[in-house]
Every structure is written in structure tokens, then in C-alpha cells.
Amino acid sequence: xxxxxxxxxxxxxxxxxxxxxxxxxxxxxxxxxxxxxxxxxxxxxxxxxxxxxxxxxxxxxxxxxxxxxxxxxxxxxxxxxxxxxxxxxxxxxxxxxxxxxxxxxxxxxxxxxxxxxxxxxxxxxxxxxxxxxxxxxxxxxxxxxxxxxxxxxxxxxxxxxxxxxxxxxxxxxxxxxxxxxxxxxxxxxxxxxxxxxxxxxxxxxxxxxxxxxxxxxxxx
Amino acid sequence: xxxxxxxxxxxxxxxxxxxxxxxxxxxxxxxxxxxxxxxxxxxxxxxxxxxxxxxxxxxxxxxxxxxxxxxxxxxxxxxxxxxxxxxxxxxxxxxxxxxxxxxxxxxxxxxxxxxxxxxxxxxxxxxxxxxxxxxxxxxxxxxxxxxxxxxxxxxxxxxxxxxxxxxxxxxxxxxxxxxxxxxxxxxxxxxxxxxxxxxxxxxxxxxxxxxxxxxxxxxxxxxxxxxxxxxxxxxxxxxxxxxxxxxxxxxxxxxxxx
Numbered sequence: 001x002x003x004x005x006x007x008x009x010x011x012x013x014x015x016x017x018x019x020x021x022x023x024x025x026x027x028x029x030x031x032x033x034x035x036x037x038x039x040x041x042x043x044x045x046x047x048x049x050x051x052x053x054x055x056x057x058x059x060x061x062x063x064x065x066x067x068x069x070x071x072x073x074x075x076x077x078x079x080x081x082x083x084x085x086x087x088x089x090x091x092x093x094x095x096x097x098x099x100x101x102x103x104x105x106x107x108x109x110x111x112x113x114x115x116x117x118x119x120x121x122x123x124x125x126x127x128x129x130x131x132x133x134x135x136x137x138x139x140x141x142x143x144x145x146x147x148x149x150x151x152x153x154x155x156x157x158x159x160x161x162x163x164x165x166x167x168x169x170x171x172x173x174x175x176x177x178x179x180x181x182x183x184x185x186x187x188x189x190x191x192x193x194x195x196x197x198x199x200x201x202x203x204x205x206x207x208x209x210x211x212x213x214x215x216x217x218x219x220x
Numbered sequence: 221x222x223x224x225x226x227x228x229x230x231x232x233x234x235x236x237x238x239x240x241x242x243x244x245x246x247x248x249x250x251x252x253x254x255x256x257x258x259x260x261x262x263x264x265x266x267x268x269x270x271x272x273x274x275x276x277x278x279x280x281x282x283x284x285x286x287x288x289x290x291x292x293x294x295x296x297x298x299x300x301x302x303x304x305x306x307x308x309x310x311x312x313x314x315x316x317x318x319x320x321x322x323x324x325x326x327x328x329x330x331x332x333x334x335x336x337x338x339x340x341x342x343x344x345x346x347x348x349x350x351x352x353x354x355x356x357x358x359x360x361x362x363x364x365x366x367x368x369x370x371x372x373x374x375x376x377x378x379x380x381x382x383x384x385x386x387x388x389x390x391x392x393x394x395x396x397x398x399x400x401x402x403x404x405x406x407x408x409x410x411x412x413x414x415x416x417x418x419x420x421x422x423x424x425x426x427x428x429x430x431x432x433x434x435x436x437x438x439x440x441x442x443x444x445x446x447x448x449x450x451x452x453x454x455x456x457x458x459x460x461x462x463x464x465x466x467x468x469x470x471x472x473x474x475x476x477x478x
Contacts, residue, residue, distance in 0.1 A: 123313040
């Protein structure tokens with residue numbers, strides 16, 4: 001009964017961890033680049049916010065199906081199957097939640113005073129050291145918010161997971177999908193219980209985010 | 221010795237500066253807003269690219285990154301690291317606690333070592349930034365309108381500190397300022413920059429000879445002397461005449477005392 005929740009948390013945890021390591025350098029690069037293509041890259045990153053999750057799911061399915069060249073290559077050469085597997089829904093979630101990690105970080109990096117970064121360079125420190133010793137520690141509240149929102153957003157995911165992962169118990173059947181199936185099979189009592197649990201968890205997570213924001217304002 | 225001969229195309233005009241500064245000399249740079257003063261300092265620091273040559277003690281700097289130049293830079297907005305306490309700000313530049321404590325003592329902040337920048341006043345933040353800029357014991361110290369954001373009283377105090385630090389460390393210093401009082405007080409030589417061009421480079425004496433007297437406002441009366449406000453600074457002037465508060469009086473620049 002609790003397995004779908006454990007799976008949801010596992011998916012959200014793994015996705016957030018991966019997105020943290022992709023998101024920090026990508027957001028930093030986007031904030032510093034003078035590239036003319038920057039608006040296009042930003043639009044690409046933001047795309048999952050406006051696209052129906054089914055569209056992302058459909059393209060992933062199409063790209064990684066065992067009949068597609070890429071799917072075939074991954075299966076034969078690396079032994080990885082991304083359709084109807086946990087790895088597949090992780091990939092889907094990483095794409096789906098990407099903007100929720102990138103956008104707050106990029107905006108914090110862009111509003112971070114340029115002179116402070118330059119002061120670090122003049123102190124003899126390189127770009128990487130400046131990022132890790134000065135910039136990231138200074139935007140801790142934004143970092144925490146981005147991580148928590150990404151986690152929460154992945155927790156609430158439905159469309160992408162259903163398209164790419166289906167509903168395999170202990171593999172791809174996360175809480176949101178379990179609720180959908182319970183309603184389909186008219187098991188309303190259980191559906192109520194699962195749904196209430198999701199409401200409480202989501203509310204608590206958002207409560208933490210707004211508490212961090214309030215504390216940040218107070219610190220300023 | 222610092223020999224600068226640089227060229228940079230700005231949006232509205234080219235910036236062309238040729239100047240030689242002796243070791244330990246204090247060069248004040250004046251000029252109207254947007255005349256290229258800050259850009260000139262940024263070029264020296266390596267924060268902006270330019271053509272030409274910057275020779276410091278015979279070594280060519282023009283192609284060096286900011287990290288490799290021996291520069292202390294005091295930014296207008298202090299640019300302190302928000303995540304570090306006062307002592308950490310200095311140790312981040314160089315792990316030399318003895319020097320850090322000595323510099324913080326010189327700027328009068330020995331009892332603020334454990335404060336974050338957000339817990340300090342503007343004047344205190346500026347003093348931390350000044351101490352931090354000297355931590356590398358740089359060959360060249362650049363001050364970019366360092367006192368524009370602090371009140372007159374704090375400014376006077378900071379002038380004294382800068383003067384003392386300059387006498388102690390003998391760092392070759394370039395300071396951009398709008399404040400004529402400040403320029404007279406601190407500069408050995410004064411460079412006048414307009415529209416990216418060097419108009420004049422004069423010693424303090426040459427400049428004083430060219431214009432001698434200024435009008436200043438009386439803000440306080442004392443026995444045999446008055447306090448006057450001139451270019452944002454307060455000065456003591458001896459006077460035998462009877463003057464009223466708020467009156468404008470003629471003062472001689474070289475006879476002013478802080």
C-alpha cells in the first residue's frame with residue numbers, strides 16, 4: 001500500500017539530485033553567457049512548463065522505443081532500456097522538472113552583484129572557486145527553494161511517467177498513477193487516503209519553501 | 221613606476237590615456253560623469269580589455285588576467301562577499317591572519333571581526349573593503365569613487381585612514397573622485413579626463429597656482445576659527461572677521477585643515 005509513495009519519493013530524490021548537478025553549472029553558464037542564441041536556449045529550458053506532459057512523454061517514447069535506432073543502440077550496446085523502466089521515468093522527470101531547478105538559480109546568479117564576482121577574481125580566485133566559495137554560499141535560500149520545488153514538482157508528476165513508464169508495481173507505479181488506477185477501478189476509499197496523503201505532503205513541502213522565503217526577507 | 225598607454229573604443233568616444241606614475245605616488249583622477257574614469261580603472265585591473273601597454277615595474281600587464289595582476293580595487297558599492305564575516309573577507313584574499321588583524325586595526329574594525337557585511341554600516345563596510353583591497357599587498361591600489369555613498373563625517377574619517385595607510389604601505393594609488401576637496405587632500409598628482417581624453421596632468425602645487433580661492437559655507441563658529449563645508453568635506457579655517465552661520469566665505473585651498 002505504501003510502495004507507490006516510496007517509489008514517488010525515490011523518483012523525486014534521484015531526479016532532484018541529477019538536476020542539482022546539471023542545473024547549477026547550466027544556470028551559471030546561462031547567467032554569464034553573452035551568446036546570441038541565449039533566448040533560444042532559455043526558451044528550450046522553459047518548454048516543459050508549457051508543453052502538455054503527454055507531448056514530452058510521447059517524444060521520449062518515440063525516441064527510446066526498442067524499435068527506434070537510439071533505443072536499439074542503448075539496449076544492444078549498453079544494456080539500458082528506457083521505456084517502461086525506472087531509469088526511463090527518471091529521464092522523463094529530469095526533462096520535465098528542468099526549468100524548476102534552472103530558472104530560480106539563473107535569476108539569482110543574474111541579480112548577484114557583478115562587482116562581488118570581480119572582487120573575487122581580483123583576490124586571485126578563478127571562476128570555479130568564485131562560484132563555489134562566494135556565489136553559491138551567498139544564495140543558499142534560493143538553492144534550497146530550487147531543490148525543494150523541483151522535488152515537489154516531480155512528486156506531483158503524472159503524464160510523463162504514465163506515457164514513458166506505464167504502471168509497473170515497484171518499478172514505475174508512482175503515487176499519482178496509483179490514485180488514477182484506484183479511481184478507474186472505483187476504489188474510492190483508498191483513492192481518498194492516497195490523495196489526502198499527497199495533499200498533506202505537498203502542503204508541508206510548500207510550507208517549508210515559504211518559510212525559507214520569509215526568513216530570507218527577514219535576513220535582508 | 222607604472223607606465224600606462226592604453227586605447228579602448230567606448231560607445232561614444234575613444235578612451236586614450238597616457239600617464240606615468242611614480243612608485244608610491246597618489247594620482248587623483250577627476251572629470252565629469254561618463255568621461256571614462258571608471259573604465260580606465262577597470263582596464264588597469266584587467267576587468268575590461270584594451271589595446272596598448274600597462275607596464276608595472278617593467279613588467280607588461282596588458283594581457284594578464286585580473287587574477288594575475290597585483291591589484292587592490294575598492295569598488296563604489298564595496299563588493300563585500302555576503303557570505304563571509306569581516307575577518308574571513310580578508311583571509312579569503314590571503315591566508316595571513318597577522319596582516320589581516322593589523323589592517324583591520326588600522327581601519328578601526330578590530331572589534332567587528334565576527335560580523336557579516338549586512339550587520340555593518342556603509343562606512344564600516346567601506347573600511348572592510350579597503351582593508352581587503354590591501355590584503356594582497358598590491359603593487360597598485362585602485363579606488364573608484366570610494367566615498368560617494370557615505371556621509372560627510374564618515375568621509376572625513378575615511379580620508380584620514382586612506383592617508384595613513386598610504387603613508388604606511390606606500391602603495392601606488394589611483395583614485396577616481398568627483399570631490400575637489402578629496403582630490404586636493406589625497407592626490408599628489410591630478411589627472412583631468414574628459415570624453416576619454418587626458419586634458420591635464422598637474423601636480424597639486426600647479427593646480428593650486430592655477431586657481432587659488434574657493435567659496436565655502438560656514439556651518440559652525442568657534443573661537444577664532446570657523447568650520448566650513450566645501451565639496452562635501454568639513455574644514456577648519458582661521459578667521460578674524462565676524463561671520464554668520466550659513467554665510468559664504470572665501471577660503472584658500474592650501475590653508476584648509478580637516
